[in-house]
Structures are given as structure tokens and as C-alpha cells.
Amino acid sequence: MRIVVIGISGAGKSTLAAQLAQGLGVPHVELDALYWEPGWTMASPAAFAARVEAATAGPAWVADGNYRAVRPLLWGRATHLVWLDYGRPVIMTRVIRRSLLRALSGRELWNGNREHWRNLLEPGHPIRYAWRQWAPRRRELEALLAGGEYPHLSVLRLRSTAELPAARAALLRQAGKG
Structure with missing residues (x-):
């Protein structure tokens, strides 16, 4: 299985991806770690694409x-796409809590x-990005997935955090790990 987990900032992408990777016994690829260089410097497009590849x-x-810049590569290679498409109140609560905890702890990202x-x-x-991009990103992803450009992808669109445990279990079962 090659799974991509998407969603707006604060949705829980990295948490779910790490859990799935551990359960499947496969590498976890955190795109932020490949994109952000020291000093919050963005990687060059070529360097980022090479790292993702x-x-x-x-x-x-x-x-x-x-990341749109590597979407064709990543989605083209993936077998499954999990979209954490939660409501704005859930997203904002999560992204605010996460940002405050990170600022308090000083944990390296x-x-x-x-x-x-x-x-x-x-x-x-x-926080500001999630607020501003929640609706436009949702429309963009809906159109992209409806466009038929990635017919090979098995898409799971989760609209509620209550759906997450069953979806996680189903993916692990499908891979023979659950």
C-alpha cells in the first residue's frame, strides 16, 4: 500500500500517517520535513521534488x-488517499491547540x-492559513477528485473524527495487518 493522507493544517494528517505507517510496518513520509529547511527556509522546487521522489x-x-508541487508525483504513485475533511470548528480547535502546545514546548519540528x-x-x-484556506482547499480537492485524473486511487473522505477509527482499521485489514 502507498497511502497519502491529506487535509488542511491541523486536521491530523501527520498523526494518522504515523499511526498507519507503524501499523503497516512501512516508512512514514512527512512532506513538511522534506520541504522545510533550517530557519524555516523553503526547499527549492527541484530539491523538494527530488526528496519526495x-x-x-x-x-x-x-x-x-x-503540496501542489508534488501532487502529480505523489498521487500518481499512491494506491490510497485519505482525506481528513473535517468541519472548520474541528480544524480550528486542533490547529490552535497544536500551535500553542508547540510554542510552549519549544519542540523541534x-x-x-x-x-x-x-x-x-x-x-x-x-492558524491563519487554516482559517483562510479551509473553504477554498475543500473546493479545490472536491473538483480535483471529481475530475477523474486519479482513477486508480482508492479514496476515503472522512468528514467526522468519529469515522477515523473504522477507516484506520479498514486500511490495516486491507493490507492484512488488522
């Missing part, structure tokens, strides 16, 4: 992220990067 070259993996209090008001901060 190398990380997803194997026969099985679970990746999380929504990727390549030495950490969330800081001073970044909470920046336009690109995940």
Missing part, C-alpha cells in the same frame, strides 16, 4: 501533506525549526 520510490509507504509565539500573527502561520 526518493522517499516514495519504495513499494510501500504512508505520506502526509498537500523539522530541521531545527520550532514554532514561536512571535510567529502566531504572521500571515503564513498555520
Whole structure:
């Protein structure tokens, strides 16, 4: 299985992807870790694409992220797509809680990067991004999936966190791991 987990910031992509990867015994590919370089510097498009290509070259993996620049590569290789399409109140609660906990703990995210209090008001901060992009991203993904460009993908669209345990169990069972 090659699974991509998508959703807006704060949906729980990385958490679910890590759980699935562990349950399946396959690599977890966290796109943010491949994209963000030290000092919150974005990787060049070529470097990012090369990293994603190398990380997803194997026969099985679970990746999380929504980067348009590598979507054709990633979705083209994937067998399954899990869309965490939760309502805005769920997303905002999660992204705010996550950001505050990260700022408090000072935990390293990727390549030495950490969330800081001073970044909470920046336009690109995940809280502001999630609020601004929730509706447009949903429309974009609906259109993309309805367009038939990726007919090989088995798509699971979860609209409620209550659906998550059954979906996770079904994927593990399908792979013979549950």
C-alpha cells in the first residue's frame, strides 16, 4: 500500500500517517520535513521534488501533506488517499491547540525549526492559513477528485473524527495487518 493522507493544517494528517505507517510496518513520509529547511527556509522546487521522489520510490509507504508541487508525483504513485475533511470548528480547535502546545514546548519540528509565539500573527502561520484556506482547499480537492485524473486511487473522505477509527482499521485489514 502507498497511502497519502491529506487535509488542511491541523486536521491530523501527520498523526494518522504515523499511526498507519507503524501499523503497516512501512516508512512514514512527512512532506513538511522534506520541504522545510533550517530557519524555516523553503526547499527549492527541484530539491523538494527530488526528496519526495526518493522517499516514495519504495513499494510501500504512508505520506502526509498537500503540496501542489508534488501532487502529480505523489498521487500518481499512491494506491490510497485519505482525506481528513473535517468541519472548520474541528480544524480550528486542533490547529490552535497544536500551535500553542508547540510554542510552549519549544519542540523541534523539522530541521531545527520550532514554532514561536512571535510567529502566531504572521500571515503564513498555520492558524491563519487554516482559517483562510479551509473553504477554498475543500473546493479545490472536491473538483480535483471529481475530475477523474486519479482513477486508480482508492479514496476515503472522512468528514467526522468519529469515522477515523473504522477507516484506520479498514486500511490495516486491507493490507492484512488488522
